[in-house]
Amino acid sequence: MVGSTDSVLDWARDHRMHHKYSETDADPHNATRGFFFSHVGWLLVRKHPEIKAKGHTIDMNDLWADPVLRFQKKYYLILMPLVCFILPTYIPTLWGESLWNAYFVSAIFRYVYVLNVTWLVNSAAHKWGSKPYDKHINPVETKSVSLVVLGEGFHNYHHTFPWDYKTAELGNYSLNFSKLFIDTMAKIGWAYDLKTVSADVIEKRVKRTGDGTHQEWGYEELHEHTQ
Ligand SMILES: [Zn+2]
Ligand SMILES: [Zn+2]
Secondary structure: OOOOOOOEEEEHHHHHHHOOOOOOOOOOHHHHHHHHHOOOOHHHOHHHHHHHHHHHHOOOOHHOHHHHHHHHOOOOOHHHHHHHHHHHHHHHHHHOOOOOHHHHHHHHHHHHHHHHHHHHHHHHHHHOOOOOOOOOOOOOEEEHHHHHOOOOOOOHHHHHHOOOOOOOOOOOOOOOOOHHHHHHHHHHHOOOOOOOOOHHHHHHHHHOOOOOHHHOOOOOHHHHOOO
């Protein structure tokens, strides 16, 4: 977590590498190197040379064109400690919380918790679960991870159809708060051109490369009520 390696731009570049070179040495958190490496180990060692070698193949111009992201990258070393540690420690003291309680609970605990549930998408969601869309890849569907990460645990779907903003077949609001957030932003015009996948394309893919567990998720009935 040192330097500016966690700005949105850096995180997005790593994530694009993760999708383009999934489960190879050019994937920053290559899950074939084990649970620990894909969870947090990848942040504790130098990046694999393949990541540097292939990094230039990732086009980041769309994100660099965004002034908000450039601002966040430029001032990361001020913004990160301020928003992540200083404000969460200071604000609870306004209603009488002790400095240490505020520091350990709303700063440190929140930070450790959010990092770990985010990392579960790279570790657990590449290991334990079913593969209704593509049985030839490692990412899986897992309800427990989806619950804590607010959406992205539908990882077999997400790696099969990475352009779908829902990161899941259905906008199941009980497990997919990320979709609810993006939908809300779309309503006020802050998000637009949302891409998704038609039920027809999903069905064909499920039949062609799925592991046969699609039925168990009950999506067919849900399709009639939601979407
Ligand atoms: Zn992704
Ligand atoms: Zn993944």
